[in-house]
Amino acid sequence: MTLRTLDTLGDLAGKRVIVRADLNVPLKDGEITDDGRIRASLPTINALLSQGARVILISHLGRPKGAPEAQYSLAPVAVRLAELLGREVDFATDTVGDSAHEVVDQLTDGSVALLENLRFNAGETAKEESERRGFAGELAGLGDALVSDGFGVVHRKQASVYELAELLPSAAGLLIAAELTVLDRLTETPERPYAVVLGGSKVSDKLGVIGHLLPKVDRLLIGGGMLFTFLAAQGYKVGASLLEADQIETVRGYLAEATRLGVDIVLPTDVVVAAAFAPDAAHEVRPVESIEDATFGASGLGLDIGPDTAANFARIIASSKTVFWNGPMGVFEFDAFAGGTRAVAQSLTEVDGLSVVGGGDSAAAVRALGFSDDQFGHISTGGGASLEFLEGKRLPGLEVLGW
Ligand code: ADP
Ligand code: MG
Numbered sequence: 001m002t003l004r005t006l007d008t009l010g011d012l013a014g015k016r017v018i019v020r021a022d023l024n025v026p027l028k029d030g031e032i033t034d035d036g037r038i039r040a041s042l043p044t045i046n047a048l049l050s051q052g053a054r055v056i057l058i059s060h061l062g063r064p065k066g067a068p069e070a071q072y073s074l075a076p077v078a079v080r081l082a083e084l085l086g087r088e089v090d091f092a093t094d095t096v097g098d099s100a101h102e103v104v105d106q107l108t109d110g111s112v113a114l115l116e117n118l119r120f121n122a123g124e125t126a127k128e129e130s131e132r133r134g135f136a137g138e139l140a141g142l143g144d145a146l147v148s149d150g151f152g153v154v155h156r157k158q159a160s161v162y163e164l165a166e167l168l169p170s171a172a173g174l175l176i177a178a179e180l181t182v183l184d185r186l187t188e189t190p191e192r193p194y195a196v197v198l199g200g201s202k203v204s205d206k207l208g209v210i211g212h213l214l215p216k217v218d219r220l221l222i223g224g225g226m227l228f229t230f231l232a233a234q235g236y237k238v239g240a241s242l243l244e245a246d247q248i249e250t251v252r253g254y255l256a257e258a259t260r261l262g263v264d265i266v267l268p269t270d271v272v273v274a275a276a277f278a279p280d281a282a283h284e285v286r287p288v289e290s291i292e293d294a295t296f297g298a299s300g301l302g303l304d305i306g307p308d309t310a311a312n313f314a315r316i317i318a319s320s321k322t323v324f325w326n327g328p329m330g331v332f333e334f335d336a337f338a339g340g341t342r343a344v345a346q347s348l349t350e351v352d353g354l355s356v357v358g359g360g361d362s363a364a365a366v367r368a369l370g371f372s373d374d375q376f377g378h379i380s381t382g383g384g385a386s387l388e389f390l391e392g393k394r395l396p397g398l399e400v401l402g403w
Contacts, residue, residue: 003180003403004171006047009145013052014109018143019044019173020160022150022381023059023077023114026364030071032080034364036373037152040381042084044149044173045112054107056143057081057114058095058160059150066122078114089114095121096138104142115142124159136163149173152360152382154397155389161397172401175381180398182356182378183389191321191353192218196390197313197344199224200327200361203244205384210254212391214263219320221266221313223305223329223340230255230267237292239273241302266316270306272330272337277301279334304330305340313340314347321353324390325362326383332365342369349375359383 009017021041026033041057048055062072078091090113092103103113118124123135136159140146146168148154153161154176164170186194196217198206203226213220222230225242232238233251258265273294274283285306286294294300305313310329317323325348329340345366348355357366358380366379373379380386388395395403 003177003398004401005177006044006147006171006173009147009169009171011051012048012145015053015145016056016104016107016143017048017053017145017147018056018058018139018164018168019048019147020150020164021057021059022152023057023074023081024061024152024360025077026360027071027076030076032076034367035080035084036363036367036379037360037381038077038081038084040175041149044147044175045085047174048147049110049112052109054104054109055112056104056107057112058118058139059114060119060124060153061117062119064117064119066119066125068116068120072117072119074114074117081114085112087112092116096135096142100142118160126159129163132159133163135159136167139164140167143168146170147173148397148401149175150397151176151179151380152385154382154395155385155393157396162400165397165400170401172398176398179380179382179386182380183386185354186322186324186356186390187392193320194322195219195221195317195320195324197221197223197317197323197325198226198327199329199341200359200383201225201242202384203229203242204247206327206387207244207247207250209387209391211257212393213387214254214257214261216390216392217263219264219266219316220258221316223268223309223313223344224327227268227271227305228302231288231291234267236288237298238302239292239294239296239298239300241291241300266313268305268309269312270308271302272304272306272339273300274303274337275300277303277331279336281336283336303334304337307339310340310343314343317344317347318350320351323348323351323353323355324386325355325357326359326387328361328365332369338369341365345369345371351377356380356386358386
């Protein structure tokens with residue numbers, strides 16, 4: 001089966017086309033700090049507008065718990081989207097309520113509206129299929145067709161990603177198609193050596209993918225929050241750093257499996273340990289054997305890989321032919337802990353081959369650190385989705401589109 005593309009939906013002039021985008025941008029004090037995901041959604045939106053469709057955008061933002069929370073409103077996204085499109089974007093203050101219906105009813109051909117955060121509705125992420133189906137039914141009432149283009153969420157079986165695609169004529173948008181073209185190159189015949197670099201903070205999510213990636217890669221570099229579970233698996237004390245104690249045994253299994261497969265799992269030899277989680281916290285570089293010997297004792301927090309590790313990672317990355325990187329090496333949002341992420345980003349720009357950065361925060365990090373998109377082979381909007389794709393998993397949000 002092949003993915004249904006946009007053209008399979010036929011003539012969309014005058015049709016109400018729901019676009020499930022991933023507009024989950026990072027916000028700080030109500031300001032968008034990286035609009036990459038909005039920009040990545042533009043080709044599909046523009047293609048539909050030029051056909052004379054009535055475009056109804058839906059997305060989630062952050063992780064609200066099934067009810068409205070002002071800090072997760074998509075209102076700032078509507079403003080930025082209007083600037084980027086150079087046209088008005090109507091905004092509905094709810095997702096399937098009176099406001100949404102009013103906004104959709106007033107849409108004219110070739111115009112666009114954004115509905116409020118999908119996750120303000122418990123049905124979007126409900127465990128019960130019937131609840132998701134109920135919410136998807138309400139969404140379906142607003143449109144004639146669905147274009148699914150939120151690559152960052154295709155690994156999730158959620159109402160707007162899965163059930164809605166069953167209820168309406170549906171197809172993949174241009175972003176999903178473009179993402180798959182690049183990721184296919186990584187899964188089919190990656191040029192070797194092939195390195196995957198993992199970091200970030202969704203530790204339990206990301207530890208799970210390692211077992212499936214090991215048979216596919218030559219080198220696996222571990223930074224970010226998950227590195228401490230690896231250090232703990234080797235018997236080191238990690239102070240108050242992020243740790244998934246119940247995953248230590250699993251990680252020991254990965255280390256043994258890597259040895260058996262001849263895969264290099266490259267772990268940090270030094271880390272930056274801080275007194276507190278704050279931009280101006282006192283900090284020092286420690287070898288991994290003596291994290292708790294830092295001035296801050298057992299309350300010390302590892303917030304970045306150390307300079308020796310960064311140099312080693314950079315050397316290994318730059319000498320690989322295919323590199324996929326997901327997850328910042330440290331708390332790059334604070335300058336004092338951005339060094340590891342900066343070094344890894346720099347080395348990816350030096351890869352003689354295909355370099356791919358995936359993940360919302362990873363993409364935001366490289367841009368915040370002053371790199372430009374064209375220095376990398378590809379910047380993917382999906383972190384978890386890319387990783388699951390590279391594992392060879394079936395992704396529900398793609399399967400429902402015929403893939
Ligand atoms: P992505 O969005 O690219 O998939 P994640 O969402 O998994 O990445 O993680 C991004 C976050 O990880 C960043 O906000 C960063 O501050 C955080 N992070 C990285 N290293 C650490 C660490 N050692 N301790 C705490 N947080 C970390
Ligand atoms: Mg993230």
